Amino acid sequence: MTTPAISVRGLAKRYGAVEAVKGVDFEVRQGEVFGFLGPNGAGKTTTISMLCTLANPTGGSATVAGFDVVTRRDDVRRNIGLVFQDPTVDGYLTAAQNLRFHAELYSVPKDVVEPRMRQVLEMVGLQDRRDDRVDTYSGGMKRRLEIARGLLHSPRVLFLDEPTVGLDPQTRSAIWGYINELRRTEDITIFLTTHYMEEAEHADRIAIIDHGEIVVIDTPQALKASVGEDRVRIQSDDDAAAIAALKERFGIEAAVSEGQVSFSVPAGEEFVPRLFAELGVPIRAVHVARPSLDDVFMSYTGSTIRDAEASSGMAEFMRAMARR
């Protein structure tokens, strides 16, 4: 068994009367992309702050990259990369200067800095702009530079807070391209928060936190399966025959709804091939709708993710980083 990238046991944080995080437990495996979701005030920022060693737990413990976040703070910091939504790259400097400064802060060996810089800048498509001042960059380019910087010192765990918030769809998709590439090319674990449910689909597992407690942790597929069955609609030449055959061959109760034969099954995409093979009534079209992660979020927290606005606590967090 390899050491988990992140291991959290009874982790708690109290601010006076407010129990921001109420003793949470979870593990993130090495190489995993772990999504952390929750409504406003759920405790996401507080949890990340403790994992990144910027806030002390008031209870429980956690290790990141195998190091305790309280007693081995410097080791944790050396092994993590941080990318948050508020830009912290320096606009008066060029991309290359920003990265060199970061390399020095993290004591990246001199002979490694240039090749690694080229590698991360190429990855985010900024190699040809490396000598331009960052204040001439677009918002998406700055975010890409943040990602390059977060990766420069080859962290074992990368924390991404809302990495694509406020970006246009092309840039969002490009950033997901880099994250998926990282997953292939680097031995890195990614812990991310996002409000875009379609992005949470990229995560290997998702934890939903609400009122300081983890309400559920599972794969996106299992979470969707847990909130309801898939809805299948078929068009056939003979709806009555199709309904009768569904009942007879599969024990499924179907009904005509909006001109189509509709019914629910647990795993729609696995059921469709059987349907074609065994129904015995010609099918002209089939449509399978899965419960979405929005349905999952709603079901576990009672609110939609859209109500949960982009985290505001992170701005303060990044100021704390800058003061570090």
Ligand SMILES: Nc1ncnc2c1ncn2[C@@H]1O[C@H](COP(=O)(O)OP(=O)(O)OP(=O)(O)O)[C@@H](O)[C@H]1O
């Ligand atoms: N420094 C602080 N002092 C007092 N209370 C705090 C402090 N930081 C956070 N809290 C409280 O702890 C709870 C959890 O806040 P936290 O910022 O971790 O939530 P969040 O899930 O990150 O929310 P958001 O998405 O809005 O950033 C909230 O009730 C918040 O008001």
